[in-house]
Amino acid sequence: MWELIDNGAGVVQGSTMTELAADVLVIGGGPAATWAAVKAAQAGADVVLADKGYCGTSGATASAGTGVWYVPPDPASREAAMAGREGLGGYLADRGWMARVLDQTYEGMAELAEAGGYPFPLDDEGRQRRQGVQGPEYLRRMRIRVRRAGVLILDHSPVTELLLDSDGAVAGAAGHRRQEDAAYRVRAGAVVLATGGCAFLSGALGCDVNTGDGALMAAEAGAVLSGMEFSNAYAIAPAFTSVTKTAFYTYATFYHEDGTVLDGAGSQRGRSVIARALLSERVFAQLDHAGEQVRQAMRLAQPNFFLTFDRLGIDPFTQKFEVTLLAEGTVRGTGGIRLTGSDCATGVPGLYAAGDAATRELICGGFTGGGSHNAAWAMSSGTWAGRAAALHARRFRGTTRRLRPAGTTGLRPSGSPGAPGEHREIVRAVQDEVLPYDKNFLRDGSRLAPALAALDTTWARARESLHGTGRDAVRAREAAAMTAHARWMYSAALARTETRGMHKRADFSRQDPFQHHRLLTGGLDNVWVTPESAAANRRAS
Amino acid sequence: MIELVSAQRCVSCDKCVRVCPTDVFESGPGGIPVIARQSDCQTCFLCEAYCPVDALYVAPQTHPLPEPADERRLAADGLLGSYRAALGWGHGRTPGAALVPPIPLRHETGGKS
Numbered sequence: 001m002w003e004l005i006d007n008g009a010g011v012v013q014g015s016t017m018t019e020l021a022a023d024v025l026v027i028g029g030g031p032a033a034t035w036a037a038v039k040a041a042q043a044g045a046d047v048v049l050a051d052k053g054y055c056g057t058s059g060a061t062a063s064a065g066t067g068v069w070y071v072p073p074d075p076a077s078r079e080a081a082m083a084g085r086e087g088l089g090g091y092l093a094d095r096g097w098m099a100r101v102l103d104q105t106y107e108g109m110a111e112l113a114e115a116g117g118y119p120f121p122l123d124d125e126g127r128q129r130r131q132g133v134q135g136p137e138y139l140r141r142m143r144i145r146v147r148r149a150g151v152l153i154l155d156h157s158p159v160t161e162l163l164l165d166s167d168g169a170v171a172g173a174a175g176h177r178r179q180e181d182a183a184y185r186v187r188a189g190a191v192v193l194a195t196g197g198c199a200f201l202s203g204a205l206g207c208d209v210n211t212g213d214g215a216l217m218a219a220e221a222g223a224v225l226s227g228m229e230f231s232n233a234y235a236i237a238p239a240f241t242s243v244t245k246t247a248f249y250t251y252a253t254f255y256h257e258d259g260t261v262l263d264g265a266g267s268q269r270g271r272s273v274i275a276r277a278l279l280s281e282r283v284f285a286q287l288d289h290a291g292e293q294v295r296q297a298m299r300l301a302q303p304n305f306f307l308t309f310d311r312l313g314i315d316p317f318t319q320k321f322e323v324t325l326l327a328e329g330t331v332r333g334t335g336g337i338r339l340t341g342s343d344c345a346t347g348v349p350g351l352y353a354a355g356d357a358a359t360r361e362l363i364c365g366g367f368t369g370g371g372s373h374n375a376a377w378a379m380s381s382g383t384w385a386g387r388a389a390a391l392h393a394r395r396f397r398g399t400t401r402r403l404r405p406a407g408t409t410g411l412r413p414s415g416s417p418g419a420p421g422e423h424r425e426i427v428r429a430v431q432d433e434v435l436p437y438d439k440n441f442l443r444d445g446s447r448l449a450p451a452l453a454a455l456d457t458t459w460a461r462a463r464e465s466l467h468g469t470g471r472d473a474v475r476a477r478e479a480a481a482m483t484a485h486a487r488w489m490y491s492a493a494l495a496r497t498e499t500r501g502m503h504k505r506a507d508f509s510r511q512d513p514f515q516h517h518r519l520l521t522g523g524l525d526n527v528w529v530t531p532e533s534a535a536a537n538r539r540a541s
Numbered sequence: 542m543i544e545l546v547s548a549q550r551c552v553s554c555d556k557c558v559r560v561c562p563t564d565v566f567e568s569g570p571g572g573i574p575v576i577a578r579q580s581d582c583q584t585c586f587l588c589e590a591y592c593p594v595d596a597l598y599v600a601p602q603t604h605p606l607p608e609p610a611d612e613r614r615l616a617a618d619g620l621l622g623s624y625r626a627a628l629g630w631g632h633g634r635t636p637g638a639a640l641v642p643p644i645p646l647r648h649e650t651g652g653k654s
Contacts, residue, residue: 052562053561053563053564054562056560057560057561057562057585057587058562059562062585063585063587065641119636119638119639121639121642122639129641134628136587136590137636137637138638178564179558179564203583203584203603205583206562207583209562209563240602240604241584241601241602242584242585242603243584250647251647293645294644294647296642297642297643297644298644299627300641300642301641303627303628304586304624307586307601307624310620310623311601311620312601
């Protein structure tokens, strides 16, 4: 089992450091993290799972409902499933990875039903329909599975930095147990980053824990990002509320404030029309295309969608309500940590990535519409990363390595430390550049370049002075992670001088056959972008 | 955002303190959890789903409401515990997940990129 190294008293209070040792440390608490933890434990590893929030309610899936890219293994259906999305994704996905994810997801959903006891609904012939999950039920059951597998769960324990050994391999992480106000460290043979994407505290449902922490920590350890230009997803929600369920808005008509129809607006291809309108006016919606049967189905499928309306006293089917678009960044965008192997390795020894923290380009290219690919990816990449981490960790059993912390910005200011609470100013400065529709959603080089310059200035400031202790250290790191994320996004967005996938440039409105490649990006003080070479592309497959 | 912890209903299990993903609650004196960091609430409603006695109310607005929540009114309107009931969580209920029907997809006719 995992063990306490220098403190037998369990979690300690106050300033004492809690130190744990495990074969595998999983960072995160959503679908990818829980699958990784279960699979690592099943492979014989002693596993610690450290979540920023509570494993079971944290992350983009727990509070939502999602379809799953679940396709029976008959060749025609599989072929159609893969072919159907290649164009939308700008032909950057990889058939090999898609096929593996379809296989793994089919297997994983069976396991969720049988070992996990997930109560899938039945069809008319009594067979389970496994094409979707309700988030709260799914993650509640995954937590139970994680515990039954013997994993030690550390809730409310945000990781603030990775720990490296003398060879630069990842060998653990340090963080803060916020409900005990105590620091902790976990020594581990391998680490899985399953921290989710980054939605910049936009208020999109369940995403406030998704601040891009994993990407920053991976970059500090030497990993590379991919697809960061595919980071301009926005979801529809009733104004001043949180519940984003864009799929239901296929039944909507969108209106100007005077009640006339907003021409060209739609939840799918017409979302940019809504964004453009929102720059200068209020926009309203009504789900007036939903018949009685659909209405009832929606209510059963995603009850929280209706909490908003029921509590506001609005009937969304017969009354117009004001809507907004909330940034989902790389939670629904496909950019993330680049994977260098089919085992979800990152190129840094001992470090694996899964779920939204990792790039989803491998199966989606530059576009994800609904959540179903994301759910399939989390389950599959989590499974592979957990198994690989367990295997990698075996060689370190019984050894003790000398560790050094890898954290930079937000933890160890290069100049004189700033005032407490500086993280709030940094977050606001980043949000000012990444949330506005005319900067991130409706992209144009003339607006991206000054936005990136402002972000570079924010990073330089953060590098010099941003810091905090206890709870504030976590906030400072979140602010640093969001700043880094935004700079990678806009650097890649400026480098891709074309329109591909969700990345649409007003100044380069066509797809350019000469840019049919993925873009890698990385660096902290000096951000770089480079096309992934054909050779590297093959290796990643 | 979270607007109400009903002292009348609360059984001091502190489950909301544990399950809130953004650590909004703290154990309170006398056993009733307090809303310690309301501005961190992400309006995900999950504390309500986990509360065994329907003592919590999350308003749909992502900003604090000007007036304190009216518990009697919320109870009368059937809003206390409505999310937990819809999820089918709680003794003797059928999990809502088992009742999800297929939703026919609608392909939008309008719209441009």
